[in-house]
Amino acid sequence: MSDAILSISGLTKVYAGGTKALDGVDLDIRQGEIFALLGPNGAGKTTLIGAVCGLVRPTAGTMIAFGHDLATDWRRARARIGLVPQELSTDMFETVWRAVSYSRGLFGYPSDPAKIEDVLRSLSLWEKKDSQIRELSGGMKRRVLIAKALAHEPELLFLDEPTAGVDVELRKGMWEQIAALREQGTTVILTTHYIEEAELMADRVGIIRKGRILMVDDKATMMEKLGNTEALITLAEPLAALPEALCDFPVELRDGGRELCYRGGSGGRAEIAALTKALIQAGIDYTGLDIHDSSLEDIFVDLVAAETAGEGAP
Amino acid sequence: MTFSPIGAWAIYKRELMRAFRTAFQSILAPVLLVSLYFIVFGSAIGSRMPAIDGVEYAAFIIPGLLMLTLLAETTSNSSFGIYMPRFTGTIYELLSAPIGVAETLIGFVGAAATKSLILAAIILTTATFFVEYEIKYPAFALGYIMLVAASFSLFGFILGIWADSFEKLGIIPQLILTPLTFLGGTFYSLDMLPEPWDTLALFNPIAFLVSGLRWTFYGTADVAIGVSLGLTLGFLAVCVAIIAFIFKTGWRLRE
Numbered sequence: 001m002s003d004a005i006l007s008i009s010g011l012t013k014v015y016a017g018g019t020k021a022l023d024g025v026d027l028d029i030r031q032g033e034i035f036a037l038l039g040p041n042g043a044g045k046t047t048l049i050g051a052v053c054g055l056v057r058p059t060a061g062t063m064i065a066f067g068h069d070l071a072t073d074w075r076r077a078r079a080r081i082g083l084v085p086q087e088l089s090t091d092m093f094e095t096v097w098r099a100v101s102y103s104r105g106l107f108g109y110p111s112d113p114a115k116i117e118d119v120l121r122s123l124s125l126w127e128k129k130d131s132q133i134r135e136l137s138g139g140m141k142r143r144v145l146i147a148k149a150l151a152h153e154p155e156l157l158f159l160d161e162p163t164a165g166v167d168v169e170l171r172k173g174m175w176e177q178i179a180a181l182r183e184q185g186t187t188v189i190l191t192t193h194y195i196e197e198a199e200l201m202a203d204r205v206g207i208i209r210k211g212r213i214l215m216v217d218d219k220a221t222m223m224e225k226l227g228n229t230e231a232l233i234t235l236a237e238p239l240a241a242l243p244e245a246l247c248d249f250p251v252e253l254r255d256g257g258r259e260l261c262y263r264g265g266s267g268g269r270a271e272i273a274a275l276t277k278a279l280i281q282a283g284i285d286y287t288g289l290d291i292h293d294s295s296l297e298d299i300f301v302d303l304v305a306a307e308t309a310g311e312g313a314p
Numbered sequence: 315m316t317f318s319p320i321g322a323w324a325i326y327k328r329e330l331m332r333a334f335r336t337a338f339q340s341i342l343a344p345v346l347l348v349s350l351y352f353i354v355f356g357s358a359i360g361s362r363m364p365a366i367d368g369v370e371y372a373a374f375i376i377p378g379l380l381m382l383t384l385l386a387e388t389t390s391n392s393s394f395g396i397y398m399p400r401f402t403g404t405i406y407e408l409l410s411a412p413i414g415v416a417e418t419l420i421g422f423v424g425a426a427a428t429k430s431l432i433l434a435a436i437i438l439t440t441a442t443f444f445v446e447y448e449i450k451y452p453a454f455a456l457g458y459i460m461l462v463a464a465s466f467s468l469f470g471f472i473l474g475i476w477a478d479s480f481e482k483l484g485i486i487p488q489l490i491l492t493p494l495t496f497l498g499g500t501f502y503s504l505d506m507l508p509e510p511w512d513t514l515a516l517f518n519p520i521a522f523l524v525s526g527l528r529w530t531f532y533g534t535a536d537v538a539i540g541v542s543l544g545l546t547l548g549f550l551a552v553c554v555a556i557i558a559f560i561f562k563t564g565w566r567l568r569e
Contacts (some may be wrong), residue, residue, distance in 0.1 A: 015569065050569070053410040057568045075316065078412040089403030093335060098328075105324025106411045148407065 004028040004064075005156055005187050006052065011061035013047050013211075021047040023211035025061070029156070029189060034182050036202035036219075037191045038300060044211040045191035046086060049158045053083045065156065079108055082154030086161040088141045090148070092134035096125055099133060100147045107152035119150050123177065139170040146177070157181065159190040163197060175201055195297040205296070209304055219296070226299040229268035233260040233279070234288035245282040249275050260286075321413040325421025326428075329395055333429050340391070340429065341436060344383045348437050351379050352444040355501055366503050367534040372445040377527040378500030380437050381462070385495055385520070387433055388463055389487045392426035392470025397483055400475070400566075409568060415561040423467040430463035447531070455530035461546055462523060468553035475566050494520040499528075504536040519545060 006029040013022040021044045029035055037045050050056035052063055054074060063070040068077040090099060100116050120126045123143040128136060133144055142162070149157060159178070163171040178201060181188055192198055198205050199219065206216040215222070238257035249271065251262045260279075264271050272291060279286060333340050356372035363371040399405040408418065441447065449455050477483040498520035504512050515521050516537070526542025529535035535542070560567065 053406075055406055055409045055568060057564050075318070075412040075414070078410060081410070083406065083410045085403070085406050087403050089406065091402070091404055098331070102324055102328050103407065105320050105327075106407060106413065108318040108321045108412055110320060 003030055005031045005066065006189075007064045008048075008052070009062055011048070011051060011063065012059045013044075013051060013056060014059045021211050022051065022058075022061075025208075025211070025213055027206060027213060027216065029187060030204070032182065032185055032187055033203040034178065034188045034190070034201050036198035036205050037189065037208055038193070038195060038198050038205055038296075039191075039208035040193060040304065043208045045208060046160055047211075048208070049083070049160050049189070049191065053081060053158060054078060079152065080155045082149035082152065082157045084142075084145050084149045084157070084159045084162060086164060088138065088145065090133050090141065090144060093132055095130050095132055096120065096136075096144055096147070097129040099144060100151050103148040104151035109152045115153070116151060119147050122180070123147050123150075139166060139173075142166065142170075142174075150181075154186065156187045156189070159188060161191055161193070163192065163194060171197075195295070195300050199296040207300060207303060209307060214303060214307060222299065223294075223296065226302070227265075227294045229262075229264050229272070230292045230294070231262035231268075231272045231275070232288075232290045232292075233262070233276075233286050234258065234290075235260060236285035236287050239284070243282050243284065245278050246275070249278070251275070318413055318417055321411060322417040322420040322424075325408075325413075325417065326425045329422060329425030330428060332395075333391070333425070340387070341433065344387055344433055345436055345440055348379055348383055348440055349444070351375070352441065356444050366506075367532070369532045369534065370445065370447075373447040374503075374528075374532075375501055376438070376441050376445070376447055377531045378495075378498075378524050379441075380434060380459075381498075381520070381524045381527055382492070382495045382500050383437055384430055384434060384459070384462060385466055385491050385523075386487050388426060388430040388466040389470040389473065389491060390483075391429055392423060392467040393474035393477065393483055393487075394470075395422045395426060396471055396474035397477055405567070415558065418561075419468075419471070419557065423464065423471055426467035426470060427460070427463040430467065431460065434459050434463070449531050450533045451530045455527070458527055458530050458543075458546075461543075461550065462527070465546060465550040465553060468550065468557060472553060472556050472560070475560055478566075491520070494518050495524070497521075498524045499536060500524060519549070522546075 006027075008025055008027040011022050011025040012020070014020050025044075025048060037048065039045050047056055051058045052065070052070065054070075065077040066080055068074070070077050094102075097116065097120070100119065101111060104116065105111065117126065120129055123146060125140065125143055125147055128140060133141060136144065146159075146162075162178070163174050166174065175197070178188055178190070190201070202219050204217065205219050205222055207214045217225070235258055239253055239260075240257055242251065242253055246260075249262065250264050251260055253259070254261050262268070262272060262275060269291065276289070352372065355375055360371040360375070365371065366374045399408060473483065473486055497515065498518050499515065504515050504521060504525075507515060522537055522542045522545045525536040526539055526546065529539045529542070559565070
């Protein structure tokens with residue numbers, strides 16, 4: 001794939017204890033996208049990031065970033081990759097300014113105070129530049145980690161659970177910052193187990209479980225393929241049986257005939273409109289209408305549940 | 315694959331800054347300790363001791379004291395330097411950076427060795443307040459101190475990677491290095507020991523280090539300077555080999 005900024009194939013990691021954290025992962029990341037890697041705890045998200053960033057030695061597989069093989073030409077590739085880890089781990093006694101400047105140097109870029117200032121200002125850390133990191137709040141510490149990862153202007157940024165344990169207000173701020181990065185052309189790969197986050201942010205979503213990628217697709221396509229629309233119509237008078245006029249619709253009666261339940265594929269709104277017209281034409285009165293589109297979360301839960309059920313079979 | 319001087323410099327600078335941040339502890343403590351040794355062994359007891367090989371006792375113990383402090387401080391400085399990032403998790407940044415074994419070593423080990431040289435200078439200056447002495451071969455002395463500082467910085471680096479607890483980090487310097495240095499002729503010449511202890515003392519590698527440094531100071535030694543030098547270089551080579559192995563296999567660094 002020519003437009004892939006990162007190309008992973010057959011990536012496998014078996015830890016010393018025998019745990020298979022990654023099991024033949026194939027994944028292509030496109031330039032400029034926000035890619036969300038979604039999966040339950042222990043699915044292999046962090047191991048996958050670790051393998052690309054050099055924290056984990058892969059057991060098998062190849063990874064090509066910016067056309068450089070990460071196994072051999074890792075210096076040139078890593079200089080263009082940034083990593084924000086999940087844990088708030090930084091030198092607590094260092095000042096913000098020094099910690100961020102150090103990161104830039106570590107990645108081999110000559111010192112550039114104007115650039116560091118830009119990064120700190122964009123993350124609202126400028127006022128705190130001379131503070132020791134231990135004096136900062138949790139949300140600020142996380143922003144320092146992001147600043148450190150951005151200090152060498154990476155083209156590909158990994159964010160491992162950027163909003164884990166972050167309150168609602170800060171989470172929104174984080175989303176805005178990630179969106180801003182994308183505006184600047186940075187490719188972002190984030191892991192999360194907040195599906196809402198993936199739904200809001202991502203262009204494409206990959207679902208990983210037990211070290212295997214179950215599905216990768218555009219978020220919109222995934223929602224369209226797997227999503228569905230449900231409508232619950234509360235009837236004025238209970239129906240004993242489904243009238244003939246409604247037989248063509250995917251509907252069923254519930255609650256002793258007091259409710260009519262519609263369940264269709266995504267984009268079912270037009271069909272629901274037709275359904276309501278059919279109801280009126282058939283002289284069936286209704287007092288309430290509730291439409292619900294399934295979210296990425298429903299899709300995710302269904303998918304993982306289906307996999308688990310499949311495994312249970314002999 | 316190209317070496318990144320900026321990366322190496324970034325680590326080196328940061329490690330030195332870290333030392334200055336704790337300057338009180340890392341510089342003043344050894345100075346105080348050495349002063350105490352001089353007062354007790356140099357002035358109080360030393361005034362009643364005969365000269366050894368023509369060197370006044372208080373002056374005789376300078377190379378040994380220097381070695382004692384140098385080994386303990388260098389090893390613990392260097393081991394802390396790499397152990398702390400492992401402990402706090404900040405090592406992720408080092409591992410994800412485009413730097414290799416050379417930059418890491420120059421940064422961490424170079425900084426630890428630099429600190430040791432500064433410390434050596436401070437100790438030698440402190441000594442002048444207690445005793446008059448002259449270094450016979452200053453260039454050799456400097457070279458030898460640098461060699462020891464570099465070797466034990468490497469050794470400390472290995473220790474910091476090997477240790478998986480603060481306890482293990484402290485065990486080697488406190489329970490092995492310091493006793494061996496005491497027994498290695500810091501406060502006496504080996505031939506002052508009765509048989510079989512003077513022969514047994516030759517199984518103590520640190521005795522050769524102390525002896526070597528003493529030779530550069532006063533031209534007298536328990537063992538030939540060539541043997542001391544050879545042993546130190548051998549130790550350096552072993553440490554380099556172990557570190558090369560660590561980076562090649564990712565032992566205790568990369569899962």
